[in-house]
Amino acid sequence: MEQHFEIIIIGGSYAGLQAALTLGRARKRTLVIDSGAPCNRFTPHSHNFLTHDGAVPASIAMAGRQELAAYPTVHFLEDKALTARQTGNGFEILTAAGQLYQAAKLVFATGIRDIFPDIPGFAACWGKTVIHCPFCHGYELRDQPTGVFGPADAIFDFSKLLVNWAHDIILFPDGAASFTEEQLAKLQQHQIRLVTVPVQTILQEGGRVRAVQTADGQQFPLNALYARIPFEQHCDIPAHLGCKLTNTGHLEVDAMGKTSVEGVFAAGDNTSPMRSVAMAVMRGQMVAAAITHDLAHATF
Ligand SMILES: Cc1cc2nc3c(=O)[nH]c(=O)nc-3n(C[C@H](O)[C@H](O)[C@H](O)COP(=O)(O)OP(=O)(O)OC[C@H]3O[C@@H](n4cnc5c(N)ncnc54)[C@H](O)[C@@H]3O)c2cc1C
Structure with missing residues (x-):
């Protein structure tokens, strides 16, 4: 050639x-x-x-x-x-x-x-039900119980956008969960739950998220997880x-x-x-x- x-x-x-x-x-x-x-x-x-x-x-x-x-x-x-x-x-x-x-x-x-976090189940779900962008996949996962994982500031901002697609939302901050009083009030106003215990595992079947399990053993049933990685x-x-x-x-x-x-x-x-x-x-x-x-x- x-x-x-x-x-x-x-x-x-x-x-x-x-x-x-x-x-x-x-x-x-x-x-x-x-x-x-x-x-x-x-x-x-x-x-x-x-x-x-x-x-x-x-x-x-x-x-x-x-x-x-x-x-x-x-x-x-x-x-x-x-x-x-x-x-x-x-x-x-x-x-x-x-x-x-x-x-x-x-x-x-x-x-x-x-760069994937070291969380069992994450890689298997990436691009399927663990996703980065609601414009790409939000419509298919609309109105599902939805989580958001990532740095606190990023996921707070992201949650403003996400209410277009989901109404049952849980935030899982990765690292320090430092939210202002004003941010916490906004989350409450929109009935967005906050879980500050670190995510331990994503329970999934064939790339479909079933639940997020935190380090204290609690399980939060979800069908979609947005990740800011x-x-x-x-x-x-x-x-x-x-x-x-x-x-x-x-x-x-x-x-x-x-x-x-x-x-x-x-x-x-x-x-x-x-x-x-x-x-x-x-x-x-x-x-x-x-x-x-x-x-x-x-x-x-
Ligand atoms: C999981 C996931 C789902 C997505 N879903 C959607 C969606 O539904 N709709 C949508 O619009 N967007 C979606 N996106 C975003 C979209 O895929 C990207 O914006 C798009 O692929 C970017 O195109 P690109 O050409 O810039 O890079 P890429 O598509 O990433 O391609 C880069 C290419 O460069 C090649 N390359 C890299 N280094 C070298 C090298 N040294 N020598 C030779 N080749 C090299 C790679 O092999 C690759 O083929 C998704 C992204 C992800 C991660």
């Missing part, structure tokens, strides 16, 4: 595939390198993406890959980028298969990796290239997806807490347009 491209996109899920589609339509020689581990692979159905509401996540990506096949300047490679280095006129990527590829511009559409960048290459991170741990980008390193762009979950397929697609298209503009200005 060819080794020199105008653009290399690392990460070929929603953000990366959309960037590739837009670049292919702009006739740019583009390589997509993807290691096949999108963050939503744990969820059986993806919601809230127009024309694909309720689709199996991998089927959305596969449809994208099939559409890319119509564009001869776009190549898709199943491999993992290991390192990147700056060269005189761009960047060189080394992959796990031992191949080297060069390009003038890089796009990181590499997503983030959720930490994350890390899925790929550390941007950091090694010198790309700045925000204080939330996302790659710092401008409105068009340019990172702090000239020639390096980023799109999707790795740049923003607004996490959805539609948002990733939007950001993928944005960087592709920005790169096409940059290359046009440089060569006109």
Whole structure:
């Protein structure tokens, strides 16, 4: 396969595939390198993406890959980028298969990796009934007894949103349960219960939450649990290239997806807490347009 491209996109899920589609339509020689581990692979159905509401996540990506096949300047490679280095006129990527590829511009559409708490049952339910986003899964789990797990401040704010979808809500703060008098009054006003004993286990069957058990042995029957959990960048290459991170741990980008390193762009979950397929697609298209503009200005 060819080794020199105008653009290399690392990460070929929603953000990366959309960037590739837009670049292919702009006739740019583009390589997509993807290691096949999108963050939503744990969820059986993806919601809230127009024309694909309720689709199996991998089927959305596969449809994208099939559409890319119509564009001869776009190549898709199943491999993992290991390192990147700056060269005189761009960047060189080394992959796990031992191949080297060069390009003038890089796009990181590499997503983030959720860090699960060490709670038995959590991983089995993640993406099914232990979920991160009510816009993605709240409708399917509406009006169910619902828990919220995470840092106290985050879950208090989250509970304001959640009353759109559930009315029987219990908060399980992870760590110090420091709520103000005002916050406690609000919780009471909305009949949101607060359990300050640490969560010990999620009792579940086949990914369906049945109850949360706390360290004192009490069980709280639930059918859904929202979790605000930490994350890390899925790929550390941007950091090694010198790309700045925000204080939330996302790659710092401008409105068009340019990172702090000239020639390096980023799109999707790795740049923003607004996490959805539609948002990733939007950001993928944005960087592709920005790169096409940059290359046009440089060569006109
Ligand atoms: C459990 C769960 C359920 C969700 N449900 C929904 C939903 O119902 N609706 C919705 O709109 N959104 C949902 N989301 C959010 C949505 O999945 C993400 O916003 C979206 O996947 C982000 O797309 P992305 O392309 O930025 O990153 P990802 O989809 O995470 O893809 C990143 C890609 O980069 C690749 N990669 C990383 N590092 C490298 C490397 N070094 N070399 C090569 N490839 C690399 C990975 O293998 C992966 O394929 C869900 C998220 C989770 C975690």
